[in-house]
Amino acid sequence: MDGPIVIEGRAWRLGDGITTDHIISGKYKYAKMGRLEDMLPYLLEEVIPGFYKMAREGDVIVAGSGFGYGSSREHAARLLRMAGIRVVVAESIHRIFYRNAVNNGILPIISRVIPASTRTGDRIRVDARQGVIVNLDTGARDRFNPPPGLLMEVINAGGMVEYIKRRGLPW
């Protein structure tokens, strides 16, 4: 599996302030401790009921400001990846989630243009080599700075586990 250099996927439009609690509530983490797969049905359950069944490989989260705010729980990024999410586009992304996204092979993109013009179901095209993201249904287009150096290599590998398997420890 090679990472999201160029992908096309369906958008899931979320609002502002989606915390890691919204993505996966702490109460499931502690009720289902140690069984990541058992938490999948609760992914984004209060935001988009049934999300884990509807999401497909290559889908894109498009959110407002403050995405991934809150707890450091990496389960949030990991479960999104398990559900098929390859790209998160948001007006702003909190830093621990940003790191966790990279480590789980999800490309984080900061953009104001795309969230402003995207609805759930729109086709989103991302080209990480060119640093361009386009909403194919509305024609909205934005440039972004891909994560630098090592971070992008980790994303391209599909996450830190895959990166280490192929190339050994990163430092």
Next chain:
Amino acid sequence: MAGTLTEVILERRLGRAPERGEIAIVEVDHVYLHDGTLPLALRVLEEAGVPSRPRDPGRVTVFIDHAAPAPSLAAARVHKRVREWARRNGVRLYDAGYGISHQVMVEDAIARPGMVIVGADSHTVTLGAVGALATGVGSTDAALAMVTGKTWLRVPEVLEVRLEGTLPNGTTSKDLALHLASLVGRDGAIYMSMEFTGPGLAGLGVEDRMTVSNMSVEMGAKAAIFPSDEVTRAYYNSLGVEVEELAPKPGAEYDDEASINLSSLEPMISEPPEPSRARPARELEGVEVDQVFLGSCTNGRASDYRMAARILKGRRVKTRCIAVPASRRVYNTLLREGVIQVLSDAGCTIAHGTCGPCIGAHLGLLADEEVAVSTSNRNFPGRMGSPTARIYLASPYTAAAAAATGVITDPRSLL
């Protein structure tokens, strides 16, 4: 070279001046994880085929604090694995009941001024109170820091928060933190380090500073660093430890600044669903309250319960009231001082140090549409139980006042 505390600390690590915005590979002085984040760290290493033995076991600490003692069989099994891993690898383990990681890292003097620390918990920023560059990471980053001794850090922009004056009676550093959250906003400090300066620092003890650093992540901050000054040295001296002084260089350059006069602050309260929605407590007086929670890594220290006891002494609570001192050391201090007796006489339920109530893991979950006043740091929907429960964040004074009256109350009327 811009000379902020963040840069002073990083310059020592790198042996050169760091450049703002660069991604630097940095040696880490200490890594800590807990029962909620260590299992995923071990799973990641296993999947990657990397042995989980730390590069230097003396620089790793593990805590069983998130759901502890085990409230379920699932948690008990996780705890067992955590204990076995720590024993096999010579890693220091603080088992259930010893205390909440961030509190123990400071009061057992594991964290010291000038250190670079990563913790697999977002509230690792708490340790900035003692002059450490401490930041939260996920399980993968903590696992890598553990086995390699290093992590990557983006050299952050710095927001200077200049403090003047002194806190008025009935007003605390929690009110400062909530006020700051309303000023900076949920995303205002993303990727930034916050640093505190000014004459107002002298009146804030280490425990007060921990509350402020703790809440910086609610503004997006990577770290929230206080200088190591007379206050810091006096605190460590009381633990029998000598620490160095640490200050920004003269003429340090900041990317942004905020100025707060502590004398003008008043008791604050954050409405759900976010800490940044803070306003004066007097504007919310009369809101009926079902449960009060006194504790957490934000406000579970001895000084916090002394404040609560000032309000609750000779009164009976009119709500459910749960007090969870952040560590056994705090608990024992309060026992000796008679504070536990005051809280118990008032009708509070007193438990051991755990993160449980704050994260809805155990010990007092909220039912649908119930209202809580909590001294913790987050009031997201569902945080403490039902998604329709409402959580208000406040200082120990304001929370205790709500317990004493059954409604949100400006605590100054009871002092």
